[in-house]
Amino acid sequence: MSTRQVPTACPLDCPDACTLTASVEDGRLTRLDGDSRNGLTAGIVCGKVRRFDRHLYGAERIASPAIRTGAKGAGEFRDVSWDEALQHVSARMLEVRDRSGGEAILPFSYGGSNGALTEGTLDTRWFRRLGASHLERTICAAATSRAQDGLYGMMPGVDVRDYVHASLIVLWGFNPSASGIHLVPVLKAARAAGAQIVVVDPRRISQAKSADQHLAVRPGTDVVLALAVARWLFEHGHADEAFLADHATGVDAFRARAQRWTLERAAEVCELSVAEIETFARRFAEASPAVIRCGWGLERNRNGGSAVASVLALPAIAGKFGPRGGGFTMSQSRTFRWNLGPVVAEPEPEVRSINMNRLGPALLEQTPPIEALFVYNANPLATVPDQAAVRRGLAREDLFTVVFDQVHTDTAKWADVLLPATTFLEHHDLTRGYGATVLNRIRPVVSAVGLARPNYAVFAELLERTGLARETDVTDPDAIAVAIASSVALGPEDGAALVEHSTLDRPPSAALFRDRFAETDDGKIHLCPAALDAECQATAGVPLYSYQPDPGSEDYPLALLSPATAKLTNSTFGQLRSAPAKVQIHPRDAETRDIRSGDAVVVFNTLGTVECDAEVTEDLTPGVLCLDKGLWERHTRNGNTSNALCPTTLTDLGRGATFNDARVQVERIVTPKPR
Numbered sequence: 238m239s240t241r242q243v244p245t246a247c248p249l250d251c252p253d254a255c256t257l258t259a260s261v262e263d264g265r266l267t268r269l270d271g272d273s274r275n276g277l278t279a280g281i282v283c284g285k286v287r288r289f290d291r292h293l294y295g296a297e298r299i300a301s302p303a304i305r306t307g308a309k310g311a312g313e314f315r316d317v318s319w320d321e322a323l324q325h326v327s328a329r330m331l332e333v334r335d336r337s338g339g340e341a342i343l344p345f346s347y348g349g350s351n352g353a354l355t356e357g358t359l360d361t362r363w364f365r366r367l368g369a370s371h372l373e374r375t376i377c378a379a380a381t382s383r384a385q386d387g388l389y390g391m392m393p394g395v396d397v398r399d400y401v402h403a404s405l406i407v408l409w410g411f412n413p414s415a416s417g418i419h420l421v422p423v424l425k426a427a428r429a430a431g432a433q434i435v436v437v438d439p440r441r442i443s444q445a446k447s448a449d450q451h452l453a454v455r456p457g458t459d460v461v462l463a464l465a466v467a468r469w470l471f472e473h474g475h476a477d478e479a480f481l482a483d484h485a486t487g488v489d490a491f492r493a494r495a496q497r498w499t500l501e502r503a504a505e506v507c508e509l510s511v512a513e514i515e516t517f518a519r520r521f522a523e524a525s526p527a528v529i530r531c532g533w534g535l536e537r538n539r540n541g542g543s544a545v546a547s548v549l550a551l552p553a554i555a556g557k558f559g560p561r562g563g564g565f566t567m568s569q570s571r572t573f574r575w576n577l578g579p580v581v582a583e584p585e586p587e588v589r590s591i592n593m594n595r596l597g598p599a600l601l602e603q604t605p606p607i608e609a610l611f612v613y614n615a616n617p618l619a620t621v622p623d624q625a626a627v628r629r630g631l632a633r634e635d636l637f638t639v640v641f642d643q644v645h646t647d648t649a650k651w652a653d654v655l656l657p658a659t660t661f662l663e664h665h666d667l668t669r670g671y672g673a674t675v676l677n678r679i680r681p682v683v684s685a686v687g688l689a690r691p692n693y694a695v696f697a698e699l700l701e702r703t704g705l706a707r708e709t710d711v712t713d714p715d716a717i718a719v720a721i722a723s724s725v726a727l728g729p730e731d732g733a734a735l736v737e738h739s740t741l742d743r744p745p746s747a748a749l750f751r752d753r754f755a756e757t758d759d760g761k762i763h764l765c766p767a768a769l770d771a772e773c774q775a776t777a778g779v780p781l782y783s784y785q786p787d788p789g790s791e792d793y794p795l796a797l798l799s800p801a802t803a804k805l806t807n808s809t810f811g812q813l814r815s816a817p818a819k820v821q822i823h824p825r826d827a828e829t830r831d832i833r834s835g836d837a838v839v840v841f842n843t844l845g846t847v848e849c850d851a852e853v854t855e856d857l858t859p860g861v862l863c864l865d866k867g868l869w870e871r872h873t874r875n876g877n878t879s880n881a882l883c884p885t886t887l888t889d890l891g892r893g894a895t896f897n898d899a900r901v902q903v904e905r906i907v908t909p910k911p912r
């Protein structure tokens with residue numbers, strides 16, 4: 238049998254967007270390796286995707302459309318043909334629309350597939366034409382995007398590869414060993430070349446162990462830390478007044494808001510010492526080039542928007558832009574700005590909006606009620622806050638639920654109709670990195686497993702069957718990819734390179750604020766934008782750069798974090814994880830509760846309880862617990878995961894999720910049930 242080597246790329250929700258080479262024999266994957274068409278990922282690929290065969294050909298893959306036979310949630314289905322499944326879905330959707338209006342239908346999707354052919358195109362066309370409720374897709378990166386856009390417009394940040402030039406790298410709420418592994422060798426090289434590393438994270442993440450400084454902030458207090466550093470910079474003559482005069486507006490307003498935060502007051506709120514904050518401020522002031530890699534950990538709380546805005550303001554205040562490797566990195570997806578509108582070919586109708594972070598309450602309390610839910614590219618039972626509410630919502634006998642996925646997820650159990658989706662090795666896509674600056678064209682490289690079909694094919698067929706297709710609609714995946722790629726304003730050379738290599742790697746070759754400037758309306762950094770101020774007021778009742786106090790109480794004082802882990806991507810690949818969940822706890826908190834490593838414990842608050850095992854570790858700060866993001870029911874003793882403890886409150890900017898505002902108590906279970 239001859240083996241073919243075919244280029245492809247990873248579309249998973251990960252910043253790095255690896256380019257890959259698939260080895261294929263007789264339509265089957267035999268090997269998946271990294272390759273170096275993406276200059277950042279340069280041939281290194283994570284373990285999850287290297288062993289993608291376990292997901293692709295695994296026992297939990299959904300191989301056929303199916304219709305529920307057992308009770309809701311029992312996970313009992315009978316296989317049916319695509320024809321029967323889609324006829325059923327179409328008929329039910331039209332019935333709901335005709336009886337109750339399109340808004341009784343809720344599409345629910347997120348990061349399963351970060352590509353434009355699998356998300357935001359034909360699906361959007363169908364749901365808009367049905368008049369379905371609009372989903373506010375703000376479970377992630379909502380606060381960070383609002384802050385980044387508000388201050389800098391669409392300007393991309395420093396390319397990660399330029400970090401080798403930096404003499405100080407600050408990892409602020411970003412954990413590269415799990416979330417973006419290709420930064421790890423870059424950090425090593427920078428360190429070897431003499432760069433200092435500072436980590437701002439409540440956990441002692443792997444990079445913190447070798448860092449020059451680790452600031453173990455209390456979760457949710459980054460806005461205070463950043464403002465205190467800013468105040469210190471202004472007071473000690475380290476603000477770059479000339480740079481600010483040339484390139485920024487809102488400087489006085491920003492400075493006035495930072496004024497409240499003396500080192501002493503900040504130290505108390507952030508649970509750091511005055512000396513720690515001052516040392517950090519001085520390091521930052523003195524180093525050049527200095528770069529902040531801002532992650533997503535600091536956005537997932539009530540103060541998330543103000544936190545990210547204040548952190549991104551620091552390089553401007555201290556005048557860190559200019560030399561290569563100086564400034565900040567946040568989302569780089571803006572390197573390729575595409576316009577999906579012409580492909581969607583349907584304007585946004587005036588319909589109600591439902592925030593995805595409040596799926597549970599929406600399914601239970603929304604009036605008029607949601608009668609049909611269509612889940613694709615997402616596993617809400619495992620990823621959305623207030624898991625108990627989501628589960629009760631999915632259990633509603635009068636809710637018609639479609640789940641379109643690759644594997645039998647926890648959410649899939651609750652489906653009335655189950656549809657099998659292809660993976661990126663089995664379909665077309667067009668994706669872009671949000672850490673790496675690449676645009677990747679993905680084509681099918683192996684035969685589809687069972688009857689699995691791509692999103693674009695299924696939504697095209699649903700458009701037809703519901704009578705909502707139009708003759709002028711583009712449905713061919715190649716034509717869609719071309720239309721979107723050309724909306725990115727690719728020149729002929731770029732277009733040709735994309736066709737030839739299936740990848741475009743366009744790191745910004747410019748030094749920020751030397752060759753490339755803020756992409757706001759006036760080309761300046763807006764340190765205190767009126768729009769963000771108004772939004773904070775509307776959402777949280779406070780101005781931008783406010784610190785809203787810790788939501789902990791005497792009963793629930795511990796902050797529960799649920800960050801990314803190396804082996805899963807959100808909840809994707811959860812079916813392959815056998816290790817049971819462990820809640821991490823600091824020795825001080827464990828001792829007062831008589832908890833030892835390996836003990837069965839219950840973590841609880843007013844929203845729910847999670848029963849799992851404890852791991853006592855010095856890698857956390859006191860007052861903080863940690864339980865992995867993306868766990869499935871099977872990983873805990875009682876079937877609940879961290880999301881059972883996460884509130885449905887929203888961030889001050891962007892109406893995003895506040896997972897890390899979960900405040901809990903933990904107790905040892907004296908006589909645990911056998912596992």
Ligand SMILES: Nc1nc2c(c(=O)[nH]1)N[C@H]1C(S)=C(S)[C@@H](COP(=O)(O)OP(=O)(O)OC[C@H]3O[C@@H](n4cnc5c(=O)[nH]c(N)nc54)[C@H](O)[C@@H]3O)O[C@H]1N2
Pocket residue numbers: 250251252348377378409410411412413415416417437438439440442454455456457458459531532533534535536538798799800801802803804805806807808866867897
């Ligand atoms: N392997 C793997 N890679 C992934 C993902 C995955 O699940 N697995 N998820 C992908 C997705 S969807 C995203 S959005 C990114 C997320 O990538 P990251 O930015 O790394 O986000 P998190 O893992 O949520 O949190 C990062 C760090 O922030 C810390 N943190 C939590 N709260 C705070 C706080 O209040 N302040 C500060 N300073 N730090 C805090 C956490 O302890 C954690 O170490 O990664 C992507 N990459």
Ligand SMILES: Nc1nc2c(c(=O)[nH]1)N[C@H]1C(S)=C(S)[C@@H](COP(=O)(O)OP(=O)(O)OC[C@H]3O[C@@H](n4cnc5c(=O)[nH]c(N)nc54)[C@H](O)[C@@H]3O)O[C@H]1N2
Pocket residue numbers: 250346347348349350355376377537613614615616617619620621641642643644646658659660661692799800801806807808809865866867879880883896
């Ligand atoms: N506790 C806690 N929860 C969190 C977070 C946290 O920090 N703490 N962070 C959150 C973050 S950062 C994010 S981004 C969200 C992500 O939340 P989700 O988007 O729900 O993420 P996944 O769990 O990866 O689910 C994606 C699903 O899409 C499926 N899929 C993949 N490709 C395709 C396709 O082409 N077609 C179809 N039909 N299906 C496909 C996958 O099999 C998978 O089941 O979770 C959030 N949840």
Ligand code: SF4
Pocket residue numbers: 247248249251252253254255278282283284285286287418806
């Ligand atoms: S998940 Fe991230 S690191 Fe792994 S292959 Fe995909 S892009 Fe690369």
Ligand SMILES: [Mo]
Pocket residue numbers: 250348377378
């Ligand atoms: Mo995310």
